[in-house]
Amino acid sequence: MSNFYLDNPALKHHLHHPLMRRIAELKERNYTDAENYDYAPVDFEDALDSYEKVMEVAGDVIGEVVAPNAEEVDHVGPSVVNNRVVYAPGTAENLKATTQAGLMGLSMPRRYEGLNLPMVAFIMASDMAARADAGFCNLWALQDCAETIYEFGDEAQKQKYIPRVCAGATMSMDLTEPDAGSDLQAVMLRATYDEANDCWRLNGVKRFITNGDSDIHLVLARSEEGTKDGRGLSMFIYDKNDGGVNVRRIENKMGIKGSPTCELTYKNVKAELCGSRKLGLIKYVMSLMNGARLGIMAQATGLSEAAYREAIAYAKDRKQFGKAIIEFPAVYEMIANIKAKLDGSRAILYETARFVDVYKILEDIEKERKLDENEKAELKKYKKLADAFTPLGKAMNTEYANQNTYDTIQIHGGSGFMKDYPCERYYRDARITNIYEGTTQLQVVAAIRHVLTGTYLSHWKEVYQQEKLDAKLHGLQNRVAHLVEIYEKLVPFVAETRNQPLIDFQARRLVEAAGNITLSYLLLSDANRDYEQFGSSAEVYVTLAEVEIAKIQKYITEFNPDNLKFYRQTEEQTEG
Amino acid sequence: MGFKIIVLAKQVPDTRNVGKDAMKEDGTVNRAALPAIFNPEDLNALEQALRLKDRYDGSTVTVLTMGPPRAEEIVREGLFRGADGGYLLTDRAFAGADTLATSYALSTAIKKIGDFDIIISGRQAIDGDTAQVGPQVAEKLGIPQITYAEEILSVENGKIKIKRRLERGVEVVESKLPMLVTVNGSAADCRPRNAKLLLRHKKGVAATEWSAADVNADPQQCGLSGSPTKVKAIESVVFQAKESKTLDSSDQAIEELIVELITNHTIG
Numbered sequence: 024m025s026n027f028y029l030d031n032p033a034l035k036h037h038l039h040h041p042l043m044r045r046i047a048e049l050k051e052r053n054y055t056d057a058e059n060y061d062y063a064p065v066d067f068e069d070a071l072d073s074y075e076k077v078m079e080v081a082g083d084v085i086g087e088v089v090a091p092n093a094e095e096v097d098h099v100g101p102s103v104v105n106n107r108v109v110y111a112p113g114t115a116e117n118l119k120a121t122t123q124a125g126l127m128g129l130s131m132p133r134r135y136e137g138l139n140l141p142m143v144a145f146i147m148a149s150d151m152a153a154r155a156d157a158g159f160c161n162l163w164a165l166q167d168c169a170e171t172i173y174e175f176g177d178e179a180q181k182q183k184y185i186p187r188v189c190a191g192a193t194m195s196m197d198l199t200e201p202d203a204g205s206d207l208q209a210v211m212l213r214a215t216y217d218e219a220n221d222c223w224r225l226n227g228v229k230r231f232i233t234n235g236d237s238d239i240h241l242v243l244a245r246s247e248e249g250t251k252d253g254r255g256l257s258m259f260i261y262d263k264n265d266g267g268v269n270v271r272r273i274e275n276k277m278g279i280k281g282s283p284t285c286e287l288t289y290k291n292v293k294a295e296l297c298g299s300r301k302l303g304l305i306k307y308v309m310s311l312m313n314g315a316r317l318g319i320m321a322q323a324t325g326l327s328e329a330a331y332r333e334a335i336a337y338a339k340d341r342k343q344f345g346k347a348i349i350e351f352p353a354v355y356e357m358i359a360n361i362k363a364k365l366d367g368s369r370a371i372l373y374e375t376a377r378f379v380d381v382y383k384i385l386e387d388i389e390k391e392r393k394l395d396e397n398e399k400a401e402l403k404k405y406k407k408l409a410d411a412f413t414p415l416g417k418a419m420n421t422e423y424a425n426q427n428t429y430d431t432i433q434i435h436g437g438s439g440f441m442k443d444y445p446c447e448r449y450y451r452d453a454r455i456t457n458i459y460e461g462t463t464q465l466q467v468v469a470a471i472r473h474v475l476t477g478t479y480l481s482h483w484k485e486v487y488q489q490e491k492l493d494a495k496l497h498g499l500q501n502r503v504a505h506l507v508e509i510y511e512k513l514v515p516f517v518a519e520t521r522n523q524p525l526i527d528f529q530a531r532r533l534v535e536a537a538g539n540i541t542l543s544y545l546l547l548s549d550a551n552r553d554y555e556q557f558g559s560s561a562e563v564y565v566t567l568a569e570v571e572i573a574k575i576q577k578y579i580t581e582f583n584p585d586n587l588k589f590y591r592q593t594e595e596q597t598e599g
Numbered sequence: 600m601g602f603k604i605i606v607l608a609k610q611v612p613d614t615r616n617v618g619k620d621a622m623k624e625d626g627t628v629n630r631a632a633l634p635a636i637f638n639p640e641d642l643n644a645l646e647q648a649l650r651l652k653d654r655y656d657g658s659t660v661t662v663l664t665m666g667p668p669r670a671e672e673i674v675r676e677g678l679f680r681g682a683d684g685g686y687l688l689t690d691r692a693f694a695g696a697d698t699l700a701t702s703y704a705l706s707t708a709i710k711k712i713g714d715f716d717i718i719i720s721g722r723q724a725i726d727g728d729t730a731q732v733g734p735q736v737a738e739k740l741g742i743p744q745i746t747y748a749e750e751i752l753s754v755e756n757g758k759i760k761i762k763r764r765l766e767r768g769v770e771v772v773e774s775k776l777p778m779l780v781t782v783n784g785s786a787a788d789c790r791p792r793n794a795k796l797l798l799r800h801k802k803g804v805a806a807t808e809w810s811a812a813d814v815n816a817d818p819q820q821c822g823l824s825g826s827p828t829k830v831k832a833i834e835s836v837v838f839q840a841k842e843s844k845t846l847d848s849s850d851q852a853i854e855e856l857i858v859e860l861i862t863n864h865t866i867g
Contacts, residue, residue: 062798076801077794084791125794138794 025090027151028075028082031328033366034147036553037373038074046141046377047071049384060133074144080124081148088120090155096281097158097448106269108236108283117159118193127166128189131173135185142383146321146376150369153325154332157452158281160325162234164318168194168241171311172260174387175298180260184239192238196311197229197261197287204231205465207243207304208253212289214244223259225267225292233459235285236270238263241311242294243303253304259294267292278451313409315460316417317379320372323417323424323456326449327365330424330431333446334358337435348434357434359563361427363546366560368420370545371538375412382406411478412541414461414469419538421457428453463531470537471530475518479537483507487544492551499550499565503543506572510536513579525584532575539568601657602754602776604648605712607705607720607733608641608662608677610670614725622834635669637676640721642789644782647751648719649681649790655754659683661712664806665693665704674806678799679792686712687806688814692821698727700825702735707814709740717759718779722747733781743778749786 028034047070048054054070056063064070092113099111110118121127129145131137145167152160169188172180188194203209212227225244229235240261247255261268267290274284298307335358338349348354382405385398394402428450432439439446457463473479484507492500513536517529543565550561612633614621620632645662652658662677662685664670674685688708696704709715718737723730730746737744749764752771760773764783811821819825846852860866 062795064798072801073798076797080792080794080797088791120791123793124791125796129794138798 025086026079026082027086027090027154028078028147030082030086031151032556033369034078034150035075036549036556037369038078038143038147039071040143040373040377042377042381043071043074043141043143046143046380046384047074049381049388050139050141052388056133056139063133063139074140077126077129077138077140077144078147078151081126082151084120084124084126085148085151085155089117089152089159092117093156093159093281094445094448096156098280100280101273101283103270103273106271108234108270108273108285110283111281114159114162114281117156118162118191121163122191126163127191128169128185129166131169131185131189135173135181136189137185141376142317142380143373143376146317146372149318149321150325150328150372153322154329155325156281157322157326157449157456158279160322161279161282162193164321165194165196165234165237167314167318168196168239168311170314171196171241171258171307172297174310175258175302175307176260180295180297184260184262187239193234194239194241195232195234195237196315197232197235197240197242198308199231200228201230205462207256207308208251210243210245210256210304212242212244214246214257214259214294215248216246217293220293223294223296225259225261225289225294227289228271229285229287229289231274232285232287233282235273235283235287236263240268241297242289243308244294246296246300246303254301256303256305256308257300258297258303258307260297261292261294265293276455278448278454312460313379313413316413316466317372317375319456319460320368320375320413320416320420323420323453324365324368324372326424326453326456327361327368327420327427330427330446330449330453331358331361331365333444333449334361334431334434337438337444337446341436354434357430359559360567361430363560363563363567364423364427366549366557367542367546367564368416368423370549371412371416371419371542374545375409375416378405378409378412382409407478408482411470411473411482414466415473415479415534415538415541417461418457418463418466418470418534419542421453422463424453424456425450467531467534470534471526474514474530474533474537475526477514479541480507480511480514483540483544487548490548490551492547493554495554496547496551496561499543499547499561502565502569503540503547506536506540506543506568509572509576510540513576517579520584522584524587528587528590529579529582532578536572536575539571543568601655601659602651602716603714604651604658604660605709605715605718606641606645606648606660606662606677606682607718607736608645608664608673609638609721609724610635610664610666610673611638611724611726612636635672637673638721638724638726640723640725640782640784642721643784643786644719644721644780645677645680645682646787646789647748647780647782648717650787651717651751651754652681661685661715662806663705663708663712664688665696665701665708668808671804671806671808675800676792678805679797680790681793681796685806687808688810689808690810690812690821692811692816692818695823695826696821697826697828698729698731698735699827700821700823702732702739703820703825704811704814704816705732705736706739707816708809709736711809711814716776717754718742718777719751720779720781722781722783730781733779737779740779743774744780745772745774745778746781748780748782751780 044067047067054065057065064073096111096113101108101110128137129140133139149164152163166188169185172184214223214225217224242259242261243256244259245255246257269288271286271288338354339347341348382402385402431446432450546561546564549557612630613636623629648660652660660682662674662682664673665688671687693704720733734744745761747763748761750762752760757776758773763770764785
């Protein structure tokens with residue numbers, strides 16, 4: 024009997040963050056939905072109670088059904104029969120249970136049969152799902168593609184597709200092709216208008232498509248003949264009921280084995296245009312990807328949670344030299360670091376989700392009525408913060424998930440290398456998180472802009488440094504303030520060289536420093552609200568941050584730009 | 600076509616997680632110390648009912664329970680999973696009922712509900728383990744009963760077809776409607792709570808409350824006065840190994856053990 028919400032007090036802590044009052048009020052339009060829907064909340068307390076109740080339902084299904092199935096799903100995996108994906112039996116059971124529990128279309132408005140939950144709640148369910156089975160987390164969380172239809176589709180499409188997703192239809196986003204991975208501008212899948220049948224037709228191949236045999240696909244395709252870049256791409260909706268897309272094969276992967284990764288062939292496939300032509304990549308995919316990145320942050324956090332729990336359980340149980348190995352500093356240090364990185368990951372995950380909530384809901388409200396000046400400013404502020412925090416959090420949390428699952432195996436010793444313990448699965452599953460939906464290297468490209476323009480710095484100064492903390496946290500607060508001083512010198516030190524290759528070279532280090540400081544502040548805030556739960560992690564994390572930033576400082580300030588030549592492999596060097 | 604289904608469900612102390620304070624000194628069950636739960640096999644029964652509802656459009660599922668006011672939560676749990684409504688029989692007059700008095704009370708409530716096609720209950724409750732209430736209700740209503748059901752296979756042309764789980768196999772039997780079926784724990788688990796239904800029913804009144812007078816029950820046949828069974832004492836029996844023995848895995852050790860077990864009549 025385990026409930027992944029009730030057994031994890033950190034989730035409740037984040038669900039009760041002060042900003043939730045504003046989020047719920049916006050999401051519920053001042054609780055006016057209650058007039059029309061008997062399951063809509065009447066005030067903030069009612070809304071928060073509803074969020075908790077749904078998290079309990081999710082925690083129950085994930086703890087009781089998804090988690091016990093995870094090992095078998097990992098071993099059996101999906102297969103392809105007659106060009107169709109057949110899920111592992113456990114995966115099929117998970118999908119059925121989550122659908123019966125009404126956990127599809129969580130964030131969709133009630134008029135399309137959704138539960139109208141904020142992004143924070145959706146992300147929390149993903150966080151729990153990933154702790155149980157990271158591969159299943161993908162299948163389930165792809166319901167978020169409905170957000171794209173809601174934001175950009177026409178009314179007929181919303182009415183046609185969103186209620187189906189709420190009733191359990193699965194989704195996929197068909198973006199990647201053999202020659203278009205990180206560089207989606209190179210997408211070639213052809214969309215042509217079929218005058219005779221008054222519809223679009225898709226022809227081509229997609230590759231690495233997660234859950235590629237889903238019921239409803241979002242497809243990025245080239246609608247403008249003769250174009251070569253992103254401006255020639257549009258977004259389409261393919262309904263599996265219309266047929267025409269076949270699964271050629273599924274990949275044999277290192278991890279997330281329950282999640283089928285498909286190669287798809289499109290033969291004269293009927294599709295609907297979603298939104299406007301030519302905005303497929305430059306607007307819709309960008310929006311879709313930001314949502315997906317937040318989802319991967321949650322997945323990474325859930326994996327860190329799973330790793331932490333395995334690490335501590337094993338270390339308490341395993342006895343060597345006459346005592347439990349958790350008694351040894353070499354082991355308890357690793358566990359404390361895992362916990363600190365886990366708590367830090369969760370802090371930035373929910374902080375980002377809250378930013379996304381505020382601005383996305385305001386954007387949605389803007390479609391219904393004009394926003395006043397305050398609301399416009401609020402939207403702008405939170406959109407910018409969401410843009411800044413998403414790549415930063417994605418980079419930090421997914422790298423931490425790798426480190427944490429790695430350390431958990433180390434704590435298990437030889438046993439960790441065997442299939443007998445789930446930590447090897449977590450390790451394999453974590454490995455994709457810092458690759459897909461944009462590698463860490465690409466997150467750095469997105470985040471460095473906010474380092475150079477000062478988004479993070481001003482947010483620390485204007486918000487985090489203004490927070491009134493309990494006296495026992497003042498020492499830590501001062502130490503973090505000192506890190507900010509170092510950071511403030513490092514950024515111009517790099518930027519003012521105006522040496523672009525050098526800036527690109529040092530970008531990752533600057534972004535990591537920004538991540539270390541951000542997580543430190545967020546953990547201070549968490550510890551301020553609940554010292555018992557987060558005090559140790561705040562202490563441990565700030566120490567880690569100091570060490571990392573000292574290293575970064577030394578690297579950046581002592582690096583001779585001329586030495587870039589030693590790093591750069593010229594064609595001459597690589598030829599041999 | 601749809602069917603009118605009544606699910607009999609009971610709120611029981613969770614005897615699967617019995618702590619030290621599960622029994623009072625006077626030998627009765629300390630209900631305050633045990634969490635109250637939906638009787639597990641009644642959840643299996645509810646699932647069978649909900650499957651019929653999914654399969655046959657227009658079917659309705661009504662939960663009927665008897666107990667103290669807090670047993671309303673059983674009806675609420677039913678609503679969270681897809682039941683349409685429910686009744687709570689609650690009255691001091693019902694207190695202390697044995698299976699005879701319980702089945703009498705339930706049958707009066709069912710008569711009051713009136714129109715029904717199928718009554719589904721769990722095989723037995725984990726607090727009494729009698730497996731008598733379901734069959735007795737069928738007797739009192741004068742309808743056929745099928746016990747130990749594992750799956751309701753179909754309801755077609757006024758006939759219900761049911762797979763029963765017996766000790767040494769399964770059998771498929773048929774009955775005409777209306778009828779009563781009791782469901783085994785080996786049947787499909789109950790579906791999880793549904794988030795939307797939970798939000799819809801989390802507040803407010805879940806069940807229509809009925810007293811003995813509401814269902815025209817004869818007070819003499821209810822509660823303690825209607826119960827010929829008297830509980831003398833309840834004992835908490837804790838199994839514990841007083842002495843243990845370690846065996847090695849050699850053929851000789853196993854043979855000696857077998858001989859010992861045969862000699863002391865444990866086996867053979």
